[in-house]
Amino acid sequence: MKNISVNDTGIYSSSMLITDIQESVLVQKVKLSVVEVSVNEGGSSSKDTDSHQTEGNNWIIICVVIVIIIIIICVSVYYSRVKGKTG
Structure with missing residues (x-):
């Protein structure tokens, strides 16, 4: 071998x-x-076996970033509506 x-x-x-x-x-x-x-x-290199784990981690990171962006957009829209009603 x-x-x-x-x-x-x-x-x-x-x-x-x-x-x-x-x-x-x-x-x-x-x-x-x-x-x-x-x-x-x-x-095949030893990194090929780890690629599946890193791909899974990448998907988790992408999903977390997308959720954070959606939360930021929702909060900014909410505060702009609240500010518009009081102003």
Whole structure:
């Protein structure tokens, strides 16, 4: 059985600095973190098995965000009607 394991955990940062005559401006700063990826003989990585769990979490997050947006819209409409009646 063949197992390929890559383990390189670290944070790599890159930045580009443009210097002018009087001041320097930071244009871009990028942080890239690399995590461990294991590949077995079948060619599928270990992240493929976790993709179903992350998809489920993504749907939960999307639903929560949609519910929060609906609540904000309802509250703003309610307060605009109440303000309109008293004004």
